[in-house]
Amino acid sequence: MRSYTAALMASRPVDPQQSFPDLERDVLKRWGERDVFRASLRLREGAPPWVFWEGPPTANGPPGVHHVLSRAFKDIFPRYRTMRGYLVERRGGWDCHGLPVEIAVEKQLGISSKEQIEEYGIAEFNARCRESVFAFLADWNKLTERIGFWLDLDGAYRTLDASYVESVWWALKQIADKDLLYEGHKVVPYCPRCGTALSSHEVALGYQDVVDPSVYVRLRVVHDGGPLQAGDELLVWTTTPWTLVSNAAVAVDPELTYVRAKTGTLDAPVVLAEALVERVLGDPGAVQILERFPGAAIDGVHYEPPFGYLPSSAYGERGHTVLLADFVTAQDGTGLVHTAIAFGEDDFRLGAQYGLDVVNPVKLDGTYDERIGRYAGRFVKDADADLIEDLRSRGRLLRAEDYEHSYPHCWRCSTPLLYYAKPSWYIATTQVDLLAANEQVTWHPEHIKQGRFGRWLENNVDWALSRERYWGTPLPVWRCEQGHVTVIGSFEELRERSGVLLEDPHRPYVDDVTFDCEACGETATRVPEVIDVWFDSGAMPFAQRHEPFAGELALDEIYPADFICEALDQTRGWFYSLLAVSALLRGPDKPYDHVVCLGLILDEHGQKMSKSKGNVVGPWEVIDEFGADALRWYFFTSKQPWDGYLFSPEAIGEGVRLFLRQLWNTYAFSTLYEPEAALADAPATDLDRWARSRLSATIQTVTDRLDAYDATAAGRAVAAFVDDMSNWYVRRSRRRFWEGDGAAHDTLRHCLVTVSQLLAPFVPFVADEIYDNLDGSSPSVHLTDWPEAGERDLELERAMTVARETVRLGLAARGAAKIKVRQPLHEAVVVAAGPERDAIERLADVVREELNVRALRFVAEAGELGSYSLKPNYRTLGPRFGKAMPQVAAAVASLDAGHVADALRDARPVGIHLDGHDHDLGADDIQLVMAPLEGYQLEREGSHAVALDLELDDGLRREGLAREVVHAVQGARRDAGLDITDRIVLTLAGDDELLAAARAHERYLAGEVLAVGVHFDGDGDGEPASIEGRELRISVVRG
């Protein structure tokens, strides 16, 4: 066992009022001076690696408190693993490309369209993007450092670097070589303002509740056919009237039942799904059903389109006819679905199935082209009202109303998205087994795997990769006029073909590079698109190292990461792109092992934080007031992180008061007293052994929970131990510290130093300060090895639990009797038997002192103080007796309690009779419960009770008064502003009985108040005090 005596002498004095933010700034300085982060990596050189990947944020906006959340969790596990002996490299990274950056620059420039960007010049525009993307880099770095997130910021990877781009190209080439990169003509969510298609994860970011028109349109049947006659009207429903101008067909479910119905208000019969008659036409009594038939019966029926701008022939043979489809439902609308091939995914598929031609009369800026007559040039969404009016005036409208629903908008500019058939480059992620890769990942919380993420992967569609934008990794696809496609996988390959070695691979420079097509010799030029930024981030594992060009690590040495951590919104973002890129390149092996998935941060009322609501709590205001440790501690321990947080400064302050202050004060106390030479080798007590055993238990729990990525339970276990130290170990051991007991000092020091190690991953600043002052044998706690749990003394731990319970009961009894703890009493009578009694006897001194009684008397029989009643233990008996439990309970209740108590004490079984069989019950099966006798002041719980002898004799009363005098003098010391270790000369005057009591216990009094001299001849001008109505005058002079 190590002695801390030497270290003690060297320890700095500790300010109990220490400001944590100030302390943290000092610790940061020390880390800098001692180069601790780098030292922690050097220390583990050659050790087995434990791989962490930083999901790159974009630094073009200031970091918020939710970034502190993810950065706190990105820090705790790497710190822990480092202490466990792994080499944990932590490279920072920045996501540099993408629309957010372009939007910000557009705002700066006061422009808002692609034309304006090209007018401005792509080279200059991208140069501005390059600057703007790091506009808040300093803020990010400052915050990262301030919260103690150890990350290699100098060596951070950047997705805009040429080396990074080249690795991304390499990956795309690999994918193309597997025939998984293709250009498709698909309906994509498209932002007409940004002029680009959006990926599904981008669409997910922009759903808004909006009110759209909901229109029911009547389409006149042209020829008799099947159950229908010319002039009948097909009813279709849509919430996008602007697509009606390019209506190409009507879809029905072949198996659904439709009706031809006559209403009171319309001349012609109408056609719709039977199930929707009432919803669409109202009062069913006023509707006459003429025919009922399945949808298949009207296959091929011709109708007049709602608008005549585009002739049926434009769509081919089946233009403006009824088609059979599998996506029609009778959930809403009419059961007949308006189909505009260019503007819906289902529509497009159906059109392809029936061989309809794609006709798209909407230009890329979202306005109608010249084919749409009077609407040409108008933004489609703005034309809705006029189109509806047009239908109404021509008798084609059944009804138009408002319809509130959630509709996707552009996540950056809030423009409503259009679904739009466009050529676009895809990665065939449906051809790789993403589910198999996910299967091997361990998610925290578990349900993400099969739930949110797994369900989403099951419905995975091909990855729409291309963006018709400027600031991004250029799609490395060149195409000649013959349409031959060449995918370039490196700068060197491009140089070989074109003779150009790119310095900057971005647009517009890369756009100028051409070469002769290998297949036909014609000139190949690059396609104009850049790629989805999520592909950039998904390529981060190898691109951050410029692999495979650097040639240091193979893919299977790079993958998988041991740990990644991001917020829940990344299920469709980085979690997906990492998984997909890995699966595309290396198959179904897991890309990452453990994922901690964090929840959202809401304000204290559960509202989203937003600038417009003014409820945003910034990271700096919290850190400046409470410190980074406080914020970290809150995130780690206030709740399970994936459930999200109701965030308020008050909640953080509570953690400071209840945990950090308690820890700090315990630490400060440990530096107040020095061991006396004579007591340096004092023997360890049960209390010492208890503290060390509890420490071992805590090490076990914290290690176990951190291994399971459960910071919450781990942190709470440390807090519980710190509370045990502060409110029990130190409280019960104070006198030993005053006296200079070496064993007590060593125990407390050992516990605190070990706690500082356990806390190092959680609250790295306070932990390091405590370690540095109390031990300091290493330059930082973060350079130490994680503590090993020592042996535990389970019997002693259990005994202490019983003893503390006994104290609690005794104090409750005092409270009930209104006898202050200062007043000593003769004895406490404890009812306990067997191991409980052994436990209390073993720790009798602790119990006596805490209760301030001279003696403990044990009563094994309940009879003297109360009587036992019996209760069955359902937990043990339930599984054994099952349905018979009610009879067992009755049998137990009818046993003689005294007899059972005797039997159980002697470890003899108790028999009950049930259904003609005898059963033996043991001590675990029956609980003895105290029932009090009348007339006794006692507190009981379970089988265990404490009663107090309240009789006072003169001796006890004098001692009680002496304690009151001590209490009063301590108050006077404090009022006089003395340090707690100052010696005094004490002069008392006043009530004779008080003075007599003080005189009788003079040595005790002097010892307690650190008096080097006590005089009882005061002249009455000391500080007045009143004890039980008696007057005392106290004068205190520093001695």
Add this chain to the structure above:
RNA sequence: GGGCGAUUAGCUCAGUCGGUUAGAGCGCUUCUCUGAUAAGGAAGAGGUCCCAGGUUCGAGUCCUGGAUCGCCCA
């Protein structure tokens, strides 16, 4: 409309394998202790464990349905 999650004291949260009388902290009331602690201790008030069914000897816990909230998707 679908998926996932949540709902336990005024507030923030625990609650293991289904087991007796559901816990902690904060806040509140009363009392108390103090030679580290703006702390600690005791007592009190505060609960239809979202609702309704079901399974079970026994349900906060398992099942089914529903409500509300959040996120995601249509």
